[in-house]
Amino acid sequence: MLERLSDRVKKEFREWTEHMVGDERSRRLQALARTENEYGVDPFGFNLDYSLAAMAPFVWLYRHYHRVETFGIENLPPGRVLLISNHSGQLPMDGAMIGVALLLEASPPRAIRSMVEKWVPSLPFVSTFMARVGQIVGTPENCRRLLESEEAILVFPEGTRGISKLWPQRYQLQEFGLGFMRLALETNTPIVPVAVVGAEEQAPALVDIKPLAKMLGFPAFPLTVTGLPLPLPTKYRIYFGEPMRFSGRADDEDNELDKKVRTVKSAIQSMLNQGLKERRGVFW
């Protein structure tokens, strides 16, 4: 019974998505069925049918709540690519919005994979949801495997340092991990810097209750003005920069890699600054 109910909900949501994105886009999205087997999943657990249903509320948020505007999405090269973005907002809405942007605005549509935190697979429901919409645990092996099969991967090198940052740190990029640069060099993958403007104000957090986070096994426990980290209807602007190509040894010293990482970081920071200058306010 539960199964039939969930099948019905899935169908309704799918139709909602199709209604919002229109016939032509729906047809192009169908082409993303990739390497699905007879049970409708690819080897990583991605399921197009599920994803089209699950994306409905996010398409609505994209269009009507955060009213996302994208700039430079045509910079996205075909084939393997690493999208490197700033991360903020307590809930990974920035990731979802970049994902929807690539499905709705990119040509051809790309189903992005993002590298999720290692604690996600230990969460009920969230783990299943993430797997079905194509998001996987951020291990270097997973990333390498996906890049070698020419996928687009979203990485937030700030990780939890970014998403759980507090109000005074907004639009200040936190320390970047070096892992993505190693993988880019190893697999000869172009990097597209991405700046998300708007997410940093969606859930202003004042304090991070670290002992509580530790107790619950969360990476952070931010206390926001609303109490919950619910996103406010801030307007999103997503900037996609020109692809950057790096050469060098993947097993180089950390400070050599750090130099390359810093060029990516400054590309993102300058797009952030530009975006902040261009916008009229947080909500419009």
Place this chain on the structure above:
Amino acid sequence: MRPAVVVTGISGNLGRTLAKLLHKHERIIGIDRRPFVGRPKDIEMHQLDLRKRKAEEVFRKNDIRAVIHMGIMHDPRMSEEEHHSFNVVGTTRLLEYCARYRVPKVVVLSSANVYGPSPDNSNFLTEDAPLMAASRFSGVRDLIEVDMLAHGFFWRHPHIQTVILRPVHIVGPTIKNAPSTYLRLRHPWIMAGFDPMVQLIHVEDAARAMMEAALRPEPRGVYNVVGPGEVPLSSIHRELGHAAIPVPHPVARPLLGLLFKYRLANFPPPELDHIQFLCNVDGSRWLQDVDWKPRYSMRETIRSVVGD
């Protein structure tokens, strides 16, 4: 007389399946403590324990071209001491005989379970991934030890072709291992909110892989062996028409612990990791080195547990 292939653990389900495939081409000598029910006449059978001196006589008296070792048991009800002794001492003795009597080829059956399911796992583990299973489930410690014994043997005896196969969950109509038994439950538990991708292999495909490993000259070292692919656990239950019962994971472990203790369930609680987290492997090395493909489709493999 023709050189023989020695098969340990021949009386089990996988052993019998392998024997029936192999005896038409090769002279087989079977070793097992259990009797071989329905043994083809041309198979020579020795009903004995590998740890006993008499097992060595089989090696002394015969010209042996290959040994296939699958006399490894996994029974959560057995005393840990006996379990460990049978698996580890048995394997040690067998490998000693192989070295002493210059057997050119040794195939050891391990399992993809040695990596262990965990939330930190990559989606596809390669053969060089650490064997972490025992960190969460001490009951599989000796299976890892067997794998490592074989691995050590591989490095110490470069003139012997040693192959260690780590197949994914083996299922089949008469298989009685934990995954097959679980998939035969009419109302299996699932961990509420978890639906990991699972890999299964049909017992005949697994037996053919063992056979190829023994007869072909190419394979050497450790191989993951994957069946027709991976599928969400929920799709398997749906395919089999099961009404699964979602149990919240914090409750499931203590509850199953009680049921196991009072013999109302035959799964020790750490087995729950397999229906909660990923333990999938990358089988591409095997496919590259050996001309082998699973013959059973995903659907056929799943349905085989109920004898279809």
